[in-house]
Amino acid sequence: MxxxxxxxxxxxxxxxxxxxxxxxxxxxxxxxxxxxxxxxxxxxxxxxxxxxxxxxxxxxxxxxxxxxxxxxxxxxxxxxxxxxxxxxxxxxxxxxxxxxAESRDKAVAEVYSVVDLSEDQQARLAAALKTATGKDVEMKVIIDESVMGGLLVQIEDEVIDGTVRTRLKQLREAF
Amino acid sequence: MKKRLIFASALTGMLLMFGLAGNALAAGESLGKCSVDEYAERFGAAELTPENIAEEENINAIGEIFDSCIEAPSPIIPEINEVIWGGGAFVVLLALMLWKGFPAVQRIMNERSEKIASDLDEADKAKTEAQAVKSEYEAELADAKSAAAAILEEARQQAEVLRSDLQQRAESEIAEMKAQAASDIDAARERAMGDLQGEVAEIVVGAAERVVEANLDAEAQARLIENYINQVGSN
The missing domain is CATH 1.10.520 (Peroxidase; domain 1)
Incomplete structure (x- = not known):
């Protein structure tokens, strides 16, 4: 297609x-x-x-x-x-x-988490992401058990990974 | 050569002549005829008859005639007729010898000389050829000895090269095997260390995962999210 x-x-x-x-x-x-x-x-x-x-x-x-x-x-x-x-x-x-999002001058931020985020958490995360990337974002929270804990955010091609899964993977690779 | 032949022929003829003269009585004239002829020469027409033969005078005369006939001729001087016949025969014989005999003898002697010379030449040639063959044989023998020595030397060198090559190859293979063994040992050690490390990591990470999972309650999840937000915001 x-x-x-x-x-x-x-x-x-x-x-x-x-x-x-x-x-x-x-x-x-x-x-x-x-x-x-x-x-x-x-x-x-x-x-x-x-x-x-x-x-x-x-x-x-x-x-x-x-x-x-x-x-x-x-x-x-x-x-x-x-x-x-x-x-x-x-x-x-x-x-x-x-x-x-583009029509509203924003970017989509896909947020992978084990638990859903409260509105407050989403608002603070949006502010933090704006600080980090310079973009206004719209949150799309995706519940994903595989991340184990923490968050993974993907904005367009940029990935900010703070998950327990990745930490454990890094620990395994460090051996 | 020819003069010597003629001299020899003449000497031979004289010997023959005197030899024949010495034996003239025996060869040509009988005692009876000599006696008659001597009697006729001495007494002319007087003939001996049975009546007068017994007379003493006649008996003595016959005795003298017999003595004269029986008396040997001169051992040196032949009779004339003998000289004539002997000389003629000698001349004929000499002529025949000069005409046919000597050339034949000369030819035979020449042929013989030529044959001997030819034989000598052939003998020399054969000797030369034999010498050449001998030299050739000796040269070939020397060549064969030289070739055999060269072959032996080449074989020895080849054997030496082969031995050296085999030794080098064996040493190379031993070194290679040692290096391979060392490499295998290192690889096995690395593999074992890797496996061990992997197992240790698996154990440690597995334990960590279990600990994390056991402790990831709602409060911990909220704390992790807060930490994430704070870290992203601080960048």
């Missing part, structure tokens, strides 16, 4: 979300769905299985997100599956949050 096509879908989603009123929420919900999809191999395989009729796969997603996301988000995700873009949902979601 070409980058151009993915970007086109992302812009279309952003336009729809903006017209629905709460564009930021839609961005966030689509991004979170993409994260859930990445963490569940079974769900990803089902959504990507072309032998299952797209209507059936749409129904599965709609049932899964019922009451968990806005109707606009559910409709947009369902539309991607109907358009045969199920395998590109992660890339499209990344483009959506990236373009959305």
């Amino acid at each position: 070409s980058e151009e096509k993915i970007k086109s879908y992302a812009q279309a989603i952003l336009s729809v979300a903006s017209s629905e009123g709460d564009g930021t929420r839609v961005e966030d919900e689509i991004y979170r769905f993409a994260q859930v999809l990445q963490s569940s191999e079974e769900l990803k395989a089902t959504i990507n299985d072309n032998s299952i009729p797209s209507a059936r796969r749409q129904q599965i997603v709609e049932d899964l997100l019922e009451g968990q996301a806005s109707q606009a988000s559910v409709a947009l995700i369902s539309m991607l599956i109907a358009a045969g873009m199920a395998s590109e949902i992660k890339a499209i979601a990344d483009q959506v949050v990236g373009l959305g």
Whole structure:
């Protein structure tokens, strides 16, 4: 799939979300769905299985997100599956949050953590990252047990790793 | 040469002549005929008859005639006829000898001389050839000895080179094996140290992981997040 096509879908989603009123929420919900999809191999395989009729796969997603996301988000995700873009949902979601943040003159900061961050922690982390990188950021907290503890932040191509996993890895390599 | 032959022929003829003259009576004239001839020369037409032969005079005359006939001729001077026949025979014989005999003898002697000379030449030639063959053989023998010596020397040198080469190769292989063994030992030591280090690291890190996991409660997680925020903000 070409980058151009993915970007086109992302812009279309952003336009729809903006017209629905709460564009930021839609961005966030689509991004979170993409994260859930990445963490569940079974769900990803089902959504990507072309032998299952797209209507059936749409129904599965709609049932899964019922009451968990806005109707606009559910409709947009369902539309991607109907358009045969199920395998590109992660890339499209990344483009959506990236373009959305860019439209607000911000960068996306993917924060990997074992526990969720409080609003206060997110605000202080955003301020710290602005100090470190000079960029205003929008937090996307991703719960990842593999980091064991601490945080890993990725802003575009820059990674700031302060996880226990990496510390232990460095300890192992030091031997 | 020819003069000596002629002299020898003449001497031979004279000997023959005098030899033949000495035996003239025995060879040509009987005692009876000599007696008759002598009697006729002495008494002319008077003939001996049975009637007068017994007379003493006749008996004496016959006795003298017999004595004269029986008397040997001169041992030196031959009879004329003998000289004539002998000389003729000598001349004929000499002519035959000069005409046929001597040339034949001369030819035979020349042929013999030539044959002897040829034989001598052939003998010399054979001797020369034998000498040449001998020299050649000796040269070949010398060459063979020289070649054998060269071959022996070459073989000895080759054997020396081979021995040296084998020795060097063996020494090289031994050195290589020693180096390889040392390298293997070092590698094994390194590997063992690495394995040991890895195992130690695994044990230590595993223990650290277990300790960290056991102590990573919510409070610890919050403290780690705070530390992270503070560190990032201080950069």
